[in-house]
Each structure stands twice: as structure tokens, then as C-alpha cells.
Amino acid sequence: MPHYDALSKAVRDARTALLFSQRKVAELAGVSLSLVQAMETGEERSYQPAKKRQIEDALQRPRGWIDQILRDGYSPGDLPRRGEIQADLTPRERIARMEPTEVREIAKLIIEATGNSEAALDWVEAANQIRQESTESAKTDRRQGA
Known part of the structure; x- marks a missing residue:
């Protein structure tokens, strides 16, 4: 059974580590705000592969990250702390x-x-x-x- 609750936490943690709003993730990914919100609320649905890749890119996560979380779950230690990712930016x-x-x-x-x-x-x-x-x-x- 897919871990939608884990995906919810992982997407929210990745977004806040980047200091992004949900709207900013949607904008960068080229997806609807409602899709980002659905992921963050743990909505159980089949997400299109292209949309998952776009969100992974916007969140600066490797390809396949969302599928791995849905399959294996998620541990908060898997991501940098809030704002850490921004330290290396120009x-x-x-x-x-x-x-x-x-x-x-x-x-x-x-x-x-x-x-x-x-x-x-x-x-x-x-x-x-x-x-x-x-x-x-x-x-x-x-x-x-x-």
C-alpha cells in the first residue's frame, strides 16, 4: 500500500527546507497549486509520472524520489533542515x-x-x-x- 502520509510529510519538509511556499513549488514545477496541496495533504491518488518529475525538480530532489517514498516511506532525517539548501545558492x-x-x-x-x-x-x-x-x-x- 502506498505511503501517502509519508509523501505528505516529505513534500512539506522538502518545500520548507527550500523556504518555498506551495504556490512557489507549483510555479517552478509548472503544475497546479491544487496538485501540490494534494500531495501535502496525503491525498490518495495516482500522480502522473511527468508531474512527479516536475515536482521533484522544483524541490531539488532526485528523480524517482516520490515513488521511493510512496513505496518505502520517509524519515525526516532524509532532508536538510529548514533553509540549509539555500546556503549554497548564489x-x-x-x-x-x-x-x-x-x-x-x-x-x-x-x-x-x-x-x-x-x-x-x-x-x-x-x-x-x-x-x-x-x-x-x-x-x-x-x-x-x-
């Missing part, structure tokens, strides 16, 4: 993974520190461009089967 990669609320919070800090709203607007524009390029690159990689 600044550009960190920006690409930011949520819109984080981008806005940094803009507020720029205004507080410099009093320069123009610089804050430049930051938001640059960050959004990096995030968009990252999303488009992930979609291209998925289409090419990378």
Missing part, C-alpha cells in the same frame, strides 16, 4: 526563489535605509525580472526534458 538564485512579499519587504528596507524610493523601485524591477527569467528557464528545461 545571490541571483536566492532572488529567483523569493516570494513577492519578500521582494516588497526588501524594497521597504531600502527606503528606510536610504530614503530613496527610486532605488527601491529599481530593486523590485530587477528582482521581478530575475524571478521571471528563472520561471521561464524552468519551463524551457521541462519542455526539453532536462
Whole structure:
């Protein structure tokens, strides 16, 4: 019998280790938010192989990880702790993974520190461009089967 409860915990742990929201995982994977939510709630269903691969890629897990968990279960020690995966990222990669609320919070800090709203607007524009390029690159990689 598949371990849907283990998959629920594993997907949630992988997502939070990356500091991602469910919406961010769905966006990076090119799947619906409801699919990510179904996995995280342990919904018992047959997940399409391509969708599983896309979610594994978004969560930076090896191919076959979801099937292995469904088959063998999951131990929380199998993943890095919250935020550990981000330690090896370049600044550009960190920006690409930011949520819109984080981008806005940094803009507020720029205004507080410099009093320069123009610089804050430049930051938001640059960050959004990096995030968009990252999303488009992930979609291209998925289409090419990378």
C-alpha cells in the first residue's frame, strides 16, 4: 500500500527546507497549486509520472524520489533542515526563489535605509525580472526534458 502520509510529510519538509511556499513549488514545477496541496495533504491518488518529475525538480530532489517514498516511506532525517539548501545558492538564485512579499519587504528596507524610493523601485524591477527569467528557464528545461 502506498505511503501517502509519508509523501505528505516529505513534500512539506522538502518545500520548507527550500523556504518555498506551495504556490512557489507549483510555479517552478509548472503544475497546479491544487496538485501540490494534494500531495501535502496525503491525498490518495495516482500522480502522473511527468508531474512527479516536475515536482521533484522544483524541490531539488532526485528523480524517482516520490515513488521511493510512496513505496518505502520517509524519515525526516532524509532532508536538510529548514533553509540549509539555500546556503549554497548564489545571490541571483536566492532572488529567483523569493516570494513577492519578500521582494516588497526588501524594497521597504531600502527606503528606510536610504530614503530613496527610486532605488527601491529599481530593486523590485530587477528582482521581478530575475524571478521571471528563472520561471521561464524552468519551463524551457521541462519542455526539453532536462
